[in-house]
Amino acid sequence: MNLADKIRTIPDFPKEGIAFKDITTLLKDPSAYQEAIDRIAERYEDKDIDLILGVEARGFLIGAPLALKLNKGFVPVRKEGKLPGDIVKTEYDLEYGSNTLELHKDAIEKGDKVLIVDDLLATGGTVKATIDLVEELGGEIVEVAFLMELGFLDGREVIGDYEVFSLITD
Amino acid sequence: MNLADKIRTIPDFPKEGIAFKDITTLLKDPSAYQEAIDRIAERYEDKDIDLILGVEARGFLIGAPLALKLNKGFVPVRKEGKLPGDIVKTEYDLEYGSNTLELHKDAIEKGDKVLIVDDLLATGGTVKATIDLVEELGGEIVEVAFLMELGFLDGREVIGDYEVFSLITD
Numbered sequence: 096m097n098l099a100d101k102i103r104t105i106p107d108f109p110k111e112g113i114a115f116k117d118i119t120t121l122l123k124d125p126s127a128y129q130e131a132i133d134r135i136a137e138r139y140e141d142k143d144i145d146l147i148l149g150v151e152a153r154g155f156l157i158g159a160p161l162a163l164k165l166n167k168g169f170v171p172v173r174k175e176g177k178l179p180g181d182i183v184k185t186e187y188d189l190e191y192g193s194n195t196l197e198l199h200k201d202a203i204e205k206g207d208k209v210l211i212v213d214d215l216l217a218t219g220g221t222v223k224a225t226i227d228l229v230e231e232l233g234g235e236i237v238e239v240a241f242l243m244e245l246g247f248l249d250g251r252e253v254i255g256d257y258e259v260f261s262l263i264t265d
Numbered sequence: 266m267n268l269a270d271k272i273r274t275i276p277d278f279p280k281e282g283i284a285f286k287d288i289t290t291l292l293k294d295p296s297a298y299q300e301a302i303d304r305i306a307e308r309y310e311d312k313d314i315d316l317i318l319g320v321e322a323r324g325f326l327i328g329a330p331l332a333l334k335l336n337k338g339f340v341p342v343r344k345e346g347k348l349p350g351d352i353v354k355t356e357y358d359l360e361y362g363s364n365t366l367e368l369h370k371d372a373i374e375k376g377d378k379v380l381i382v383d384d385l386l387a388t389g390g391t392v393k394a395t396i397d398l399v400e401e402l403g404g405e406i407v408e409v410a411f412l413m414e415l416g417f418l419d420g421r422e423v424i425g426d427y428e429v430f431s432l433i434t435d
Contacts, residue, residue: 105349115349119369122329123316123338132333146293152322156329156341159292163302163330168293171326179275179285199289 098134099263101127102243116243116265118214122156132157135212135240135262136164144237145207146170150196150225151177157242158212167210170202172225183231187224196221198228205233216241216261219250226257268304269433271297272413286413286435288384292326302327305382305410305432306334314407315377316340320366320395321347327412328382337380340372342395353401357394366391368398375403386411386431389420396424 101121108115121127135157144165149158150172162169175184175195182197203209209229213222222239229236236257244250244261251259271291278285291297305327314335319328320342332339345354345365352367373379379399383392392409399406406427414420414431421429 108349109346117349119341119348119350119372122332123340123372125332125336125338128339129333129336152325152341152343152347155322155325156339159326160330160333162292162295163299166295166299168295169298169326170293171289171322173322176279177322178289179278179287180289202289202293 096127096130098127098131099243099265102263116215116245118153118156118242131242131262132160132164135161135242135260138240138260139165139210139238142210142237143208144210146203146209146234148172148198148209148211148225148229150211150213150221153214154212157214157240161212161240170198170209172196172198172228183228185224185227185231187220189220194221194224196224196228198225198232200232203229203232203234207234208237209234210237211239212241213239214242216244216250216259217248219248219253222250223253226254266297266300268297268301269413269435272433286385286415288323288326288412301412301432302330302334305331305412305430308410308430309335309380309408312380312407313378314380316373316379316404318342318368318379318381318395318399320381320383320391323385324383327384327410331380331382331410340368340379342366342368342398353398355394355397355401357390359390364391364394366394366398368395368402370402373399373402373404377404378407379404380407381409382411383409384412386414386420386429387418389418389423392420393423396427
């Protein structure tokens with residue numbers, strides 16, 4: 096199955112000139128969604144991983160099924176004010192304004208092997224912020240995985256030395 | 266396994282006097298998370314369902330794995346400004362201020378049999394808004410399912426005549 100065909104492109108969203116990759120069409124096709132999770136899982140089934148981190152909100156849609164498939168714990172990285180326990184937080188710049196991500200302090204112990212998962216690698220700002228939080232808690236990042244990567248935005252450069260895996264590249 | 270024991274209660278979050286039910290402890294325990302999904306899935310495996318709707322963001326964590334387990338399409342109900350296609354939207358009151366939920370118009374066809382899923386039934390405002398959106402598009406609501414219900418908040422009364430299933434009741 097060509098999974099790229101299951102993702103539709105919506106022009107001028109969220110603003111003029113942006114071609115938005117909409118994964119809702121893939122999610123609505125159970126065979127495509129299952130195949131996407133299975134193919135990402137294949138890459139990690141023999142890797143030494145303790146936890147899978149998914150970034151709110153669409154990262155939950157890839158990270159959570161992946162965690163269940165691989166029989167690993169799932170940890171959500173959330174937007175500001177959503178996590179009730181003690182947290183670490185980081186603020187990062189968006190094109191206009193900024194965004195804050197938070198992670199429970201007790202979600203990761205020093206040395207835990209962590210796979211970070213999100214749906215889309217674009218400019219890499221969100222995933223870089225997530226990497227910073229995991230490093231702050233002493234987690235070891237095994238790899239960073241995406242359903243889809245927009246290669247022309249060079250998000251990999253922001254991620255630095257960590258391995259990046261993208262199931263689909265555009 | 267007593268799944269209720271896997272959910273921790275954090276006092277005074279998001280404000281004084283509220284005892285917040287934190288499911289991150291369940292999500293981090295792969296056996297508990299898997300059992301929760303499997304037990305909800307058991308209830309629906311022989312039911313006639315076309316689509317599973319999950320409400321952003323924690324509803325994704327229950328609805329998406331459930332959709333994959335039951336081999337049904339998953340449809341996200343999202344907060345304002347996140348869905349790129351044509352949408353229907355509804356605004357509902359919170360204790361302070363209001364919230365808006367959106368659903369892609371082409372996500373549900375008239376007569377589609379829809380299971381609505383969220384993590385927690387509290388006062389029911391979010392799920393009532395979701396019901397309104399599904400009805401607006403002509404979807405038939407099979408049932409409304411939650412990981413956990415706070416019975417003392419009487420959220421069921423807001424849901425009206427639809428069947429409600431909660432895996433855990435507090």
